[in-house]
C-alpha cells in the first residue's frame with residue numbers, strides 16, 4: 001500500500017527531478033521550458049520543503065517580464081527541439097526568449113501563500129517581487145478588459161487549450177494559409193488525449209498573427225479574430241487583485257487603483273453569468289455569443305472572491321455524481337470527451353484553485369471534500385497531467401510538476 005508519507009516523498013522527488021536550478025519544467029519531453037502558471041504552482045509545492053527555492057521559482061518567472069509589464073506564458077531558457085512552437089516561431093524580444101501571450105495570472109496569489117509559509121526572509125523576497133506583480137496586473141487591466149471581464153487572445157492563454165469554450169470562435173477562423181509545420185506534442189503522448197489538428201492550425205495561425213503585428217496589443221485588439229472574455233482569466237485576475245491589495249497594504253506599498261480595479265472586475269465577472277445556462281460562461285467579444293459551457297473554470301468564482309448559490313448547487317451535484325470531479329467539461333454536454341485534454345478530463349491543479357477559493361469563502365465542507373477526492377485520485381492513479389473523470393485513468397504527461405505540488409500543498413494534507 002502506498003502511504004501518504006511515501007506519496008509525499010514521490011511528489012518531492014518529481015519537483016526535484018523537474019527542477020532546472022532556478023525554474024521547474026512541467027514534465028520532461030512534452031513541456032521542456034518554464035510555463036507561467038505551472039511555475040506559480042511549483043513555487044507553492046516547493047514552499048512545503050524548500051522555501052528559498054519557492055521564491056527563486058517566482059523570481060525567475062518575473063525575470064522574463066517585458067518592459068511593458070507583460071509576463072509571458074513560456075520562457076525558453078534553453079533551446080529544446082522537442083517542443084513546437086519554439087522561440088523562432090514566436091519572434092518576441094523580451095529579456096529572455098519567450099512566447100508573446102500570457103497565462104492565468106495566479107502568481108500573485110501563490111506568492112501570497114508562499115509568503116504566509118515563510119517565517120524568514122519572505123518579506124524581503126515579496127517586497128522585491130511586488131512592483132513586478134503589480135505591473136503585470138496593470139498590463140492586464142490596460143489591454144485585456146471587455147466590460148470589466150478579462151479576455152483571452154489565444155486558447156493557450158487560459159491554459160485550457162482545447163476547451164469547448166472556444167469552438168465557435170475557432171470554427172469561424174480561417175487557417176488555410178498556416179503553412180507546413182510539425183507538431184511535437186503527439187510524439188510524446190497519445191494523440192487521442194491531445195487537441196486536434198484543426199485546433200492546432202488555429203493555435204499556430206494566432207501565433208503568426210501576433211508575430212506579424214510585433215505583439216502590439218493595440219493592433220491585436222483591432223485585428224485578432226480571437227478575443228473571448230472567460231472565467232479563467234477573469235477570476236484569476238480578480239483573485240490576484242485582491243491578493244495584491246492585501247499584500248501591498250501590509251507591506252506599505254501604494255495600492256492606489258486596486259480597489260477600483262476590483263470593482264471593475266467584479267462588474268466584469270457579472271457579465272460572464274449566462275442566465276440560460278445557469279453558470280459562469282465564456283463570451284466571444286467579437287460576436288457577442290455565449291460559449292454555452294460549464295467548465296471547471298466556471299467554478300473558479302470563489303477564487304475570485306465571488307460567491308454563487310447556483311454554482312454551489314452545481315458543485316455539490318458534481319461532487320456527488322462524477323466519480324472523479326471536477327471535470328473540465330460537463331459530462332452531460334455533447335462536447336464531452338473523457339480523455340481529450342480540456343474537453344472532459346479532471347485536472348488536479350484546477351481542483352486546488354477551486355478548493356482554495358472555497359476555503360477563502362468559508363465553504364470548508366466542500367473544500368475538504370474536493371481535496372479528499374483529489375487526493376484519492378492522485379494516490380490511486382499517480383501524478384499525471386490530467387485524469388479521466390469517470391474512470392480516473394491517467395492521461396497526458398506523467399510525473400507532472402503541478403500535480404506533485406498539488407499533492408504537497410493541498411490534496412495530500414487531508
Ligand code: DGY
Pocket residue numbers: 073084085156161185
Ligand atoms: C502546448 O504546447 O500544448 C501548451 O499547452 C501551450 O502552452
